Amino acid sequence: MSDEAPVTRAVREAVGAVTDPELRRSLGELGMIRDVRVDEGVAMVGILLTIAGCPMAKRIEQDVRDAAAGVHSIREVQVDVGVMNDEEREELTTRLRGGRVKPANRFAGNTLTRVIAVTSGKGGVGKSTVTANLAVALAARGLAVGLLDADVHGFSIPGLLGLLDEHGRAVRPTRVDDLVLPPVAHDVKVISIGMFMRPGAEDAAVSWRGPMLHKTIEQFLADVYFGDLDVLLIDMPPGTGDAAISIGHLLPQAEVLVVTTPQSAASDVAVRSGILARQLGQRVIGVVETMGPGFLADGVPFEPFGSGGGAAVAARLSVLGDAVPITVSIPFSSAVRVGGDSGMPICSADRDDVAALAFEELATALFVRGTSLAGRSLPLAIH
Numbered sequence: 447m448s449d450e451a452p453v454t455r456a457v458r459e460a461v462g463a464v465t466d467p468e469l470r471r472s473l474g475e476l477g478m479i480r481d482v483r484v485d486e487g488v489a490m491v492g493i494l495l496t497i498a499g500c501p502m503a504k505r506i507e508q509d510v511r512d513a514a515a516g517v518h519s520i521r522e523v524q525v526d527v528g529v530m531n532d533e534e535r536e537e538l539t540t541r542l543r544g545g546r547v548k549p550a551n552r553f554a555g556n557t558l559t560r561v562i563a564v565t566s567g568k569g570g571v572g573k574s575t576v577t578a579n580l581a582v583a584l585a586a587r588g589l590a591v592g593l594l595d596a597d598v599h600g601f602s603i604p605g606l607l608g609l610l611d612e613h614g615r616a617v618r619p620t621r622v623d624d625l626v627l628p629p630v631a632h633d634v635k636v637i638s639i640g641m642f643m644r645p646g647a648e649d650a651a652v653s654w655r656g657p658m659l660h661k662t663i664e665q666f667l668a669d670v671y672f673g674d675l676d677v678l679l680i681d682m683p684p685g686t687g688d689a690a691i692s693i694g695h696l697l698p699q700a701e702v703l704v705v706t707t708p709q710s711a712a713s714d715v716a717v718r719s720g721i722l723a724r725q726l727g728q729r730v731i732g733v734v735e736t737m738g739p740g741f742l743a744d745g746v747p748f749e750p751f752g753s754g755g756g757a758a759v760a761a762r763l764s765v766l767g768d769a770v771p772i773t774v775s776i777p778f779s780s781a782v783r784v785g786g787d788s789g790m791p792i793c794s795a796d797r798d799d800v801a802a803l804a805f806e807e808l809a810t811a812l813f814v815r816g817t818s819l820a821g822r823s824l825p826l827a828i829h
């Protein structure tokens with residue numbers, strides 16, 4: 447390559463630096479630039495897509511075109527789009543797996559990724575909303591964030607993050623052989639059981655038995671190309687069922703956040719999910735109270751579901767074992783529901799909303815180790 451003309455080298459570098467939107471690595475690094483030639487100001491660039499019908503083909507082609515056109519003295523760009531052959535694809539998938547030919551759980555053992563499982567005692571308490579917003583808040587800080595939706599009873603993460611197609615179904619991830627590329631929303635790489643259900647059979651997963659659920663979670667941890675993550679959040683099914691046990695076995699180093707509403711009925715069962723996590727060797731790192739107390743715009747206190755549930759769960763778990771370092775209350779805010787319904791989490795839609803500010807506090811508490819929010823009151827108000 448050393449006898450390459452400077453302009454050809456400049457075009458090669460420019461197109462090689464284009465990022466694949468799904469793999470989030472440069473085309474040069476991925477071996478997707480086949481050849482580059484320049485003849486009298488015309489750049490001819492051959493690119494190789496990973497699979498035929500790649501949903502990102504148009505975008506990649508355009509990005510390559512723009513990158514080449516940005517090189518001085520290039521007046522025209524021709525892009526020839528091809529597809530990798532089996533051998534090239536296998537080489538790529540092996541490289542993406544860090545040299546491993548066979549898929550393996552990338553989050554087991556000595557991973558640098560923090561794994562945080564978000565759990566609750568019962569359904570409908572706001573666990574998925576917490577997971578989605580926490581993911582968005584952490585990604586907004588520049589962390590590489592993955593989100594695994596393991597909630598077979600209500601895989602709401604794709605909807606909460608706007609990953610639905612025109613029929614309102616969870617988008618399907620692209621596959622490169624047996625490697626699954628997680629769709630990205632709000633800078634978070636997302637994989638959900640809902641993305642793999644046959645249209646019309648979305649409810650079938652609810653009746654999955656333990657081994658099937660275990661296999662699916664195991665496959666997600668091995669086959670999904672998350673790349674190097676700072677944090678992997680897992681939206682757990684509510685309760686103390688099979689998924690919690692599977693995650694406990696597959697990811698014993700996972701930290702656990704317990705979500706509860708302020709009511710005592712919800713907080714009693716939340717304690718149980720924290721106890722189970724500990725029995726599986728995991729550390730309960732915090733309790734998040736959702737739909738908590740706040741103030742109406744005129745300053746009148748507003749407690750639609752009472753108050754104190756989060757602190758009560760943290761206190762009970764602290765008495766029963768290690769102290770739980772983080773307790774955060776996310777105030778009730780209609781904007782949270784509106785954001786969730788429209789696929790625009792409040793942490794993206796309005797970072798000044800009271801609930802968004804509380805999610806920020808949670809993100810800070812989690813990523814400044816040793817910091818405790820316990821007992822600290824957050825600035826709450828309802829608009």
Ligand SMILES: Nc1ncnc2c1ncn2[C@@H]1O[C@H](COP(=O)(O)OP(=O)(O)OP(=O)(O)O)[C@@H](O)[C@H]1O
Nearest residue numbers: 569570571572573574575600737778779782783786
């Ligand atoms: N802080 C909040 N303020 C207002 N509404 C909220 C808040 N948190 C969650 N909600 C709303 O509560 C409802 C239930 O939330 P969510 O789906 O996150 O619960 P969940 O515990 O994940 O339920 P499941 O496990 O059954 O899927 C949603 O309509 C959501 O918008």
